Amino acid sequence: xxxxxxxxxESSPKYKQIYLSIRLLIENxxxxxxxxxxxxxxxAEILHVSRNTTLVAYEQLLAEGYIRSEQKRGYFVxxxxxxxxxxxxxxxxxxISEETNIKVDFxxxxxxxxxxxxxxxxxxxxEVSKDGIVYxxxxxxxxxxxxEKIALYLLxxxxxxxxxxxxxxxxxxxxxxxxxxxxxxxxxxxIAVENPGYDGARAVFHLNGFQINPIEVKEKGLCMKQLExxxxxxxxxxxxxxxxxxxxxxxxxRLKILKWAHSQNGYIIEDxxxxxxxxxxxxxxxxxxxxxxxxxxxxxTFSKAFLPSIRLSYMVLPSELLDQYHQQFATFEQxxxxxxxxxxxxxxxxxxWDSHIRKMRATYKRKMHALVSSLNFSFGNAxxxxxxxxxxxxxxxxxxxxSEERLIQLASDLGVKVYPTSHLFIGNHxxxxxxxxxxxxxxxxxxxxxxxLLKKAWMIN
Amino acid sequence: xxxxxxxxxESSPKYKQIYLSIRLLIENxxxxxxxxxxxxxxxAEILHVSRNTTLVAYEQLLAEGYIRSEQKRGYFVxxxxxxxxxxxxxxxxxxISEETNIKVDFxxxxxxxxxxxxxxxxxxxxEVSKDGIVYxxxxxxxxxxxxEKIALYLLxxxxxxxxxxxxxxxxxxxxxxxxxxxxxxxxxxxIAVENPGYDGARAVFHLNGFQINPIEVKEKGLCMKQLExxxxxxxxxxxxxxxxxxxxxxxxxRLKILKWAHSQNGYIIEDxxxxxxxxxxxxxxxxxxxxxxxxxxxxxTFSKAFLPSIRLSYMVLPSELLDQYHQQFATFEQxxxxxxxxxxxxxxxxxxWDSHIRKMRATYKRKMHALVSSLNFSFGNAxxxxxxxxxxxxxxxxxxxxSEERLIQLASDLGVKVYPTSHLFIGNHxxxxxxxxxxxxxxxxxxxxxxxLLKKAWMIN
Numbered sequence: 001x002x003x004x005x006x007x008x009x010e011s012s013p014k015y016k017q018i019y020l021s022i023r024l025l026i027e028n029x030x031x032x033x034x035x036x037x038x039x040x041x042x043x044a045e046i047l048h049v050s051r052n053t054t055l056v057a058y059e060q061l062l063a064e065g066y067i068r069s070e071q072k073r074g075y076f077v078x079x080x081x082x083x084x085x086x087x088x089x090x091x092x093x094x095x096i097s098e099e100t101n102i103k104v105d106f107x108x109x110x111x112x113x114x115x116x117x118x119x120x121x122x123x124x125x126x127e128v129s130k131d132g133i134v135y136x137x138x139x140x141x142x143x144x145x146x147x148e149k150i151a152l153y154l155l156x157x158x159x160x161x162x163x164x165x166x167x168x169x170x171x172x173x174x175x176x177x178x179x180x181x182x183x184x185x186x187x188x189x190x191i192a193v194e195n196p197g198y199d200g201a202r203a204v205f206h207l208n209g210f211q212i213n214p215i216e217v218k219e220k221g222l223c224m225k226q227l228e229x230x231x232x233x234x235x236x237x238x239x240x241x242x243x244x245x246x247x248x249x250x251x252x253x254r255l256k257i258l259k260w261a262h263s264q265n266g267y268i269i270e271d272x273x274x275x276x277x278x279x280x281x282x283x284x285x286x287x288x289x290x291x292x293x294x295x296x297x298x299x300x301t302f303s304k305a306f307l308p309s310i311r312l313s314y315m316v317l318p319s320e321l322l323d324q325y326h327q328q329f330a331t332f333e334q335x336x337x338x339x340x341x342x343x344x345x346x347x348x349x350x351x352x353w354d355s356h357i358r359k360m361r362a363t364y365k366r367k368m369h370a371l372v373s374s375l376n377f378s379f380g381n382a383x384x385x386x387x388x389x390x391x392x393x394x395x396x397x398x399x400x401x402x403s404e405e406r407l408i409q410l411a412s413d414l415g416v417k418v419y420p421t422s423h424l425f426i427g428n429h430x431x432x433x434x435x436x437x438x439x440x441x442x443x444x445x446x447x448x449x450x451x452x453l454l455k456k457a458w459m460i461n
Numbered sequence: 462x463x464x465x466x467x468x469x470x471e472s473s474p475k476y477k478q479i480y481l482s483i484r485l486l487i488e489n490x491x492x493x494x495x496x497x498x499x500x501x502x503x504x505a506e507i508l509h510v511s512r513n514t515t516l517v518a519y520e521q522l523l524a525e526g527y528i529r530s531e532q533k534r535g536y537f538v539x540x541x542x543x544x545x546x547x548x549x550x551x552x553x554x555x556x557i558s559e560e561t562n563i564k565v566d567f568x569x570x571x572x573x574x575x576x577x578x579x580x581x582x583x584x585x586x587x588e589v590s591k592d593g594i595v596y597x598x599x600x601x602x603x604x605x606x607x608x609e610k611i612a613l614y615l616l617x618x619x620x621x622x623x624x625x626x627x628x629x630x631x632x633x634x635x636x637x638x639x640x641x642x643x644x645x646x647x648x649x650x651x652i653a654v655e656n657p658g659y660d661g662a663r664a665v666f667h668l669n670g671f672q673i674n675p676i677e678v679k680e681k682g683l684c685m686k687q688l689e690x691x692x693x694x695x696x697x698x699x700x701x702x703x704x705x706x707x708x709x710x711x712x713x714x715r716l717k718i719l720k721w722a723h724s725q726n727g728y729i730i731e732d733x734x735x736x737x738x739x740x741x742x743x744x745x746x747x748x749x750x751x752x753x754x755x756x757x758x759x760x761x762t763f764s765k766a767f768l769p770s771i772r773l774s775y776m777v778l779p780s781e782l783l784d785q786y787h788q789q790f791a792t793f794e795q796x797x798x799x800x801x802x803x804x805x806x807x808x809x810x811x812x813x814w815d816s817h818i819r820k821m822r823a824t825y826k827r828k829m830h831a832l833v834s835s836l837n838f839s840f841g842n843a844x845x846x847x848x849x850x851x852x853x854x855x856x857x858x859x860x861x862x863x864s865e866e867r868l869i870q871l872a873s874d875l876g877v878k879v880y881p882t883s884h885l886f887i888g889n890h891x892x893x894x895x896x897x898x899x900x901x902x903x904x905x906x907x908x909x910x911x912x913x914l915l916k917k918a919w920m921i922n
Contacts, residue, residue, distance in 0.1 A: 171796040203792040308598040309799040331664040335632040338770040
C-alpha cells in the first residue's frame with residue numbers, strides 16, 4: 001500500500017485525479033496485476049477525501065477494466081493483455097519497412113492486434129468450416145443469419161428498429177455506396193457532402209455522375225443553412241463522428257436534417273462507421289433511430305470495430321429503395337465472403353461481439369488518452385487537438401508556417417508516419433496544416449515515443 | 462479374379478468396353494479398393510483380345526485415377542475418397558429443404574464438398590491468422606503475394622505471360638466487370654455479347670448504360686460475321702467453354718477475333734471462368750496467350766475451381782487500361798478479403814492448388830460421365846446433351862411439347878431441381894426447352910437417382 005502515492009493538487013475534480021493517478025500507476029506497471037488496492041474507506045482516509053469520491057474513482061476504473069472487485073476480498077489490479085509489448089510478425093515488419101525506416105506509424109484504419117479475440121474467432125471459423133454454405137454461392141443480399149444478428153445489434157446499440165429483410169450486406173462501404181448510387185441516380189442528379197469529408201465516398205458519387213455540393217462542417221456539424229440553399233435532395237453524412245473533424249451532430253440539428261429530407265423527398269445517407277468508440281458519453285442514437293419511416297439509408301462497417309481485412313459492411317434500406325435494389329441487382333452475386341459472414345454471425349451469437357466492443361472501447365480509450373496527454377505535454381499551446389472524444393484517430397493542427405507536405409516529410413525523416421488531410425477538403429483547406437494521427441494498432445509506449453519524435457522533428461524550425 | 466466378369470458385346474471399341482466395365486465395377490464397389498487386378502496379359506487371355514487393347518484400357522484407368530500400378534506387383538484398385546456418401550450438414554439440409562422436398566438438386570455453381578482439401582486449407586488459414594495483414598486494410602489492387610502466384614499459374618496453365626503488376630483482384634467477376642465498365646464507357650458506348658450468354662455480365666453492362674449487341678453462338682462459337690456487322694468495338698466472350706452452350710472457340714476463330722479487336726482499336730473481355738475442367742482434351746490456350754500485346758482483358762475466378770464462398774476473382778489489364786484503373790480507383794478499397802487472398806497465396810505456394818485441380822478434374826470427369834451415361838440410358842434419342850466435354854454442368858434439350866417452366870415444375874414435384882436457360886437468351890429462345898444440369902456437389906448415386914426421377918417426371922406425358 002505504500003506504493004500508492006497519490007498527490008491531489010490539480011484543478012480537476014478530486015475523483016478524477018484519483019482515477020487518473022491510479023490508472024497511470026497501472027499503465028506504467030508501478031502497480032502490478034493482482035495487487036490488492038486499499039479499500040474505499042482506507043483510501044478516503046489516506047487522501048483526506050470523502051468515501052463517495054473514492055467510490056466514484058474506483059467505479060470508473062472498474063468500468064474501464066483497470067481493476068476488478070472480488071466479493072468480500074476487495075479491489076485488485078486487473079490483468080489485461082499488455083498493449084505495450086508490440087511484436088509485429090515478419091510480414092507486418094516487411095510491410096512497414098518498405099517505406100524507409102518507419103518506427104511509429106500513426107496510420108488510421110488498422111485495428112489493435114493484441115487485444116484481438118483470436119481464440120474465440122478461430123472457434124467460430126472452425127465451426128463454420130463444417131457448414132455446407134462453404135461450398136455454395138451465398139445469398140444475394142447476404143447471409144440471413146448475419147443479417148438477423150446485425151438487426152438485433154442495431155436495436156440494442158443504436159436504437160434502430162429494422163429486420164434482416166431490410167439489411168443488405170456488402171464487401172465495403174464504397175461497394176454498397178456504388179450499388180446505392182445506381183438506384184439513386186435514376187431520380188437524383190446531385191448530392192450534398194460534408195466538407196471536409198470522406199473522399200472515398202465522394203469518389204463513388206463522382207464516378208456515378210452526381211454533381212457534388214460540398215457543405216461546410218462547423219462546430220455543430222454540417223451547416224444546415226448551406227444545405228438548404230443547394231439543389232441537392234440527397235446528403236451523405238457521418239453524424240455520430242464526423243469524418244474527419246470528429247464533430248457530433250447535436251439532436252436539434254438531427255431533427256432539422258430529418259425534416260429537410262422529408263420535405264425534399266430526398267434521402268440522408270448516414271455513414272455510422274465507428275460509432276462504437278465514444279469515450280466520454282454514451283453512444284449517440286443513430287439518425288435512423290429517431291424517426292420511424294425516416295428517409296435515411298443507414299450504413300456501417302465491421303472494418304473499424306472488428307477487422308478491415310474481412311471486408312464486411314452493411315446498409316439498411318427503406319422499403320422503397322429495397323424494392324428497387326431487388327429489381328436492379330437480382331442477377332448480382334453477393335461480394336462479401338459467406339465464410340466470413342457466417343463466422344461473424346456465430347461470433348455475435350455467442351456474445352463475443354459485445355464483449356469485444358466493450359474491451360476495445362477501454363483499450364482505445366487508454367490509447368487515446370496517452371496520445372492526447374503526450375501531445376499536450378510535448379507541444380502545449382502550439383497544437384490544437386481536434387476530435388479526442390471518440391473514434392480511432394485525432395486531427396492535430398499546428399501553429400506552423402510549414403506546409404502539410406513538409407511536416408509529413410520532417411516526421412518521416414525521424415521515422416514517424418503521420419497522414420495528410422488536405423485531400424479531404426473540397427476547394428480551400430485550412431491555412432494551418434492539419435494532420436491525421438491514428439493510434440489503434442500502436443502500443444502506449446509507441447504512441448509516446450512517436451510524439452517525442454514528432455516534437456523533435458517539428459521543433460527544429 | 463473370378464469377380465471380374467466382363468462381357469464384350471457393345472459396338473464401341475473393345476478397349477473402351479473394358480475400360481468402362483472395370484470402372485463401373487470400381488464405382489459400384491464390386492471391386493473393392495486395393496483389389497489386385499489381372500495382369501495385362503492375363504486379362505487379354507481371359508477376354509480374347511489383344512494385349513494392346515487391355516494395355517490401353519488400363520492406361521486410361523490409370524490416368525483417371527481408378528487404378529494404380531505398383532512396380533513388379535501389378536495393378537490395384539485405387540483408394541479414392543468416396544464421392545458416393547453424401548452427408549450434408551444440418552445447414553446445407555436446411556438450405557435445400559427450404560424449397561419443398563428437393564432430393565436431388567442439379568444446381569450449377571456449388572463445388573464438391575467431399576473432395577475438398579479441408580486440412581491443407583486449414584493449415585494455410587492458421588498460418589495466415591498469425592500474419593499482421595489480418596489487422597490492416599489490404600493493398601488496393603489485391604494482395605501482392607497472391608497476384609504473383611496467379612501470374613505463375615497463368616503462365617503454367619494458360620500460357621499467359623503477365624506479372625503481378627497487371628493483375629487486379631476483386632470479389633467477383635461482376636464486381637471486376639463493374640469497375641472495368643467505368644473505365645471502358647468513357648470511350649465505348651456499346652458492347653457485343655454472346656447469345657445465349659451469361660446474364661450476370663449483361664446486367665453489369667446494362668447498368669452502365671452500354672448498348673448491348675447480342676451475337677449468335679453457333680457450332681464454332683461466336684458468329685464472327687455478325688460481330689463484324691455491329692458497331693461494337695468491345696466484345697465479352699467465354700471462348701474456352703462458352704456459357705452456357707459449352708462450345709470451344711476454334712483457333713481459326715480466335716485469330717480472327719484477335720485481329721478484329723486490333724483493327725477496331727477495341728477490346729475483347731475474355732471470361733475464362735472454368736477452363737480448368739476439360740475432360741477430353743488438353744485445356745485450350747487462352748486468347749491472351751496467343752498474341753503479345755493482344756487487346757484482351759482476361760478475367761477468371763476461384764469460384765468454380767475452388768470455392769464460391771470466398772469471393773475471389775481476378776483480371777489481367779493491358780497497360781493502357783491499368784493506368785486508367787489506377788487513376789480512377791485510387792481511393793477505392795479492395796473488396797476481396799485479404800485473409801482469403803493471403804490464404805489462397807499460401808495454398809498455391811505449397812503446391813496444394815495444382816494437386817487440387819488435378820484431383821477435381823478426375824472427380825468431375827467421373828460425375829460428368831455418370832450423368833451423361835444415365836441420361837443416355839434413360840432417355841435415349843428423346844434427349845440431346847450439349848457440352849459434355851468440359852465444365853461443371855451440361856445442357857439438355859428435350860423433344861417435348863412442354864414448356865421449360867412446366868418441365869421444371871414436373872421435376873420439382875418429384876423432388877428434383879433442374880434449371881432454366883431461357884433467361885440466358887436475348888430475344889427468341891429455342892422452341893424445344895433447354896435445361897441446365899449441374900453436378901459438382903452431387904454424388905454419383907444422387908446423379909443416377911436424379912436422372913431416374915427425371916425420367917419418371919417427364920415420361921408421364
